[in-house]
Amino acid sequence: MWNRIGTIVLAGAASIAIASALPAQTGPQSGMAKSAPAAASAPTSPHDFSGVWNMHALPAQRKFLGSIYTAEPPEMTPLGTEKYMAYKPSNGPRTHSLKETDDPVLKLCLPPGTPRIYLQPFPFQIVMTPKEMIMIFEYDHTVRQIFMDGRPHPEDLTPTYMGHSIGKWDGDTLVVDTVGFNERTWLDRDGHPHSDQLHVVERFHKVDGENMVDDISIEDPKVLVKPWKTQLNFQLKPGWDIMELACTDNAAFEDFEK
C-alpha cells in the first residue's frame, strides 16, 4: 500500500519536475509520461502482461546494457570468436564509425532479431489474445508473435529474423521458447554472433503491477561454450503510447556525420 502511494507521489513529482523544465511553447506530446490516474489502474493479474513496457537498467547494468547483456562477454567457441572478430560493430569495445560498421541493423535496417531487439532503447507494447502474445516494438514497428495456443514449433521451420516463439505457463511464469533463426542478425550491438542453432529461452514474470522480469538464456552450441544468461527488467508505462520510428530514416543520417 505504502509502496503504491510512494510510487504515485514520485510519479506526480516527476511529472511536475519535467513540466517545469520545459519551455512554455512545449505542449503535451503523444507518448509523454502521465502520472497518478493511469498508474493506479495498472493491471495487476500475474498472467496479464498487457501494456507498454520500457527497459529499466539496474544500476549495475547501466554501463553495459546499452549494447551487451552482461558486464563480461560470453565465452565463445573458435567458430564464435572467428565470426565475432570478422564483424565491425559500431558499439562496444571494437567500435567503428557509422561509415565503417557492418552492423546489419545500422547498415541494412534488418530486424534486430531476438533477443537483440530488447537492446534497442525504445519501449514495446504487449497485446494478449487467447492465440498469442504479440510484442509490438517501437523500434521500426517490429512485431514478434509468441504463440500461446499449445502448438509446437513446426518440424520444418523457415528461418526468420525474430524466430518462432511458443509460450506456456509455469505457474505465474511465462516460459517462451524461440528457435528457427536465420544467420543475418547479431546477438547484441557489440557484434556477438550466433548460428542457425540459436535457441532462446525466456522466463517472464511480474514482480508487481508495474514491473516485469525476463530471465533469458541464450543457447547456441556452435558459437557459445555455454548458455549466456541475463536478466532484463521492464517497467510498465501506463501513460505511454508506441510511437513511429522508421529505420529507413537512418539512411540519411550518415550525411550528418563527418
Added chain:
Amino acid sequence: MRNTRVSIFAMCVGLLALAPLAFAHHGTANYDTGKQITVKGTVTGFEFVNPHVQIFWDAKDDAGAAQKWQGELTSPNRLSRVGWSKSTLKAGDSITITGYPTKSGSHEIWIQKVMTGDGQELQTGGGN
C-alpha cells in the same frame, strides 16, 4: 551580441561517474568522451528527426570569427517523452550546448546539456 559570443572551454569531468550510455543508433567512435566542451550561440536550424535530433547553431570564436556548429541528441521519440517537440527550438533562439567533441576537432558535439537563452535546462535523456 553578448549572448552570441562563443565560450569554448574543455572541462575535465568525472567521466567514470558520467560514463555515457550508448547512442540509440550508433556507437561513439567519432567522439572524444574524455572531455566535454561548451559552445554558446544562436540556433540556425533544428531537425526533429530519426535517429538523432540535430541542432545547428552559429557561434563566434574569441576573435569574433563566425563558426557553424551542429550537435546531435537522442531520438525524437525519447525526447518527446520528456517534453520536447519539433517546436522546442527555433532559428534565432539563444542556446548554450555542452557535450562531447569529435576526435577530429570538427564543429560537432554529442550533446549532453542544453540551456535555453532564459536559463532553462532541457532534459537530454528520456526513456530509460
